[in-house]
Amino acid sequence: MTLRSLAGTALEVGAIAVVAALILGAALGQPVLVSYVETGSMEPTIDTGDGFVAVPSFLAGDVSEGDVVVYEAERLQGGGLTTHRVVGKTDAGYITKGDANPFTDQDGPEPPVTEDQIVAQALQIDGTVVVVPNLGVAIGLIQDGVLAIQSRFAEMVGFGDSLDRQGSGVVLLAVGFALFALTYLLDEGKRGRSRERAPRRRTLDTRIVVILLLAAVLVPANAAMVVGGGTQALTINGEDVAASPGIEPGDDATWEIGVDNNGLVPVALVFDGQSAGTTVLDEQMTVGPQQAATLSVSATAPGPGERTVLSVTEYRYLHVVPVSVLVTLHEVHPLLALGAVNAVLAGGVLLLVWRVAGFGRIRIRDGRGASLGTRLRRRFG
Template identity: 30%
Template sequence: MLRNLGLALLLLFVGALVAPAAAPVQVSYVVSDSMEPTIATNDGYVLVDAGTVSAGDIITYHSEERGTSVTHRVVDITEAGFVTQGDANPSTDQASGYPPVQPADVSGTVLTVDGDPLLIPNLGVGIALLRSYWHLTVALLAGLVLYRVAGSARQRDRDSVIRSREVILTTAVVAVVVGVALVSFAGTAQTTVYQVTEAETPGGQTLTVGAERTESLVVRTAKTPLTHVVTDTDGMTITDTTTVDEPTASTGDGDGGAIARLQARVLEPERQNMTASIPPQETTGPHRTSLRVSPYPATLPYGVVTTLHGIHPLLAALSTILVIVAPLYVLYWLLVDTMAPLRGTRSRRLRRLGRER
């Protein structure tokens, strides 16, 4: 009973973690320190339907200018929209140049208990660890499935028979689904919106009409062995990439020391320094640039992976995982009698016991 309840809670948690923005309940985590000390970097939180938003609520909303979702506190409500601010920021987002948040852009509010957000400490570290060592995750989940199947078999009638194919098929399906999910969520993306002006304007995110611009980008990824990395860009072109191994930061053994070491090992062990060229723009207005880095298991040639990725990233993820699972599954079917029972029936054991006597 407790095992079934634990499995159900685990499935609910995973479902909330990968739920789309329209889902009534989601689980996410913050990637910056803008909400500290209320929500620390990498702390997870539960997002529920926004309903009526009030000043003081912590909301998650999509920022068109940032090209990502932001989790900040509502400090004021005006006719133009919500005024938001990170607890660690000295000024509001709107004072920094961002427009008021519209209700349609709000994904939900952070669930609170007695006024404090319900947090999952270091959820981001755990997710990064799963993404980096996805093969170990698949193996552990496959072992969990085998354990659950064996447990169910023991609870059946003693005369029942469980065939080996029932176990191996379930294990293969779970391995493929989990592997594809981990690979699909392992990508790193960033978006920047530039303002194109007629004359050269001081500022980091401005472009001049007719002028080409060169930008330096830094992308931090987990250093995972045996992977192919595919880079997608929009609105710019990558002209050079240099990969630098970042040394693990040394931390003390005090509070948070182990977590800090795990963060340094899993979250930022490798840095890619990229040089990007933004082509000249002909008209004024916003110009969006985006960059996405997608790692895949190196189970297929790089050219094949890039071709599959060009069709759809999900196809590339599925193909690279199937190359691992499918041969093992076929080999099992060729070498093992899939109809063979994993254990004998009760009557067969009793007959064998009678003959031995």
């Protein structure tokens, strides 16, 4: 293999990695591997529209002063993902600030940032953030074009807009991934024929397509379920209880924990109380795409000078299986519920490929026979 071919292969692998990371990030509702900023609050470290390498929090390790983190803001600019630098720490959480801002986020409406709010850290080498220039600008322009086309089509057929910028990005990147995979397979077929003495018919092995599609669907789906779940903790201080009307120390009281679904697929959530004395009142619920909900838990209210930690583990499943079935399987073992979701997703992919092209090799082009397009029309006809 020549140096030129090695470089080409490296670029292809890098492109696939970036595409897969962006699709996965959209599915999870949090950055994975790469992300970008849309404002100038982090200039000159990260300019508006520049991308950066984002390391998920469960891989990045402990947060230190000087780290640039991506966290789920509660009130800052209406809430949502924010990329700012950690400039301090208090008992209540981290103090964050945009490099270009004259004041911290906590000088405004945002409370100190807790560990469970941090979803990623920007990769730094020798204290310098690794930046991908204009990544966000390019993605934004393409997404705007997709949104314009989709909006025009929706008007023509009498439907309202159905995609936002995140949704258009997922559609665009998924289509691009599929086209890249198809082009790669066709090029492999060309190279294989060039090494043969006699010309052969141009074919496509749909089994390879199945493998690629299964990977493109199952990898982000399982990441969304496994990484999206986890344990949440809510600390109740006795002083806050004393200041709350209607609650007395020692009473059974109810508190709420926020849960959200930043992805594009509805999720079924199953909850288990982990800390002693914690009772989960809503053991399961369904949260729609881009929606939030509240989980009610009860425990004995602590007295002054005391505190109670309410710890709840969340199991997240894509809602492609009836909730009752998921709950039944979950009660046996969470892996059974996870397996049921994967079986449905994999079955959908297999059914799609079988309906469109069948399994085995199909002819792409043949001067003596029907083209691939004709063959597909015949199948659907």
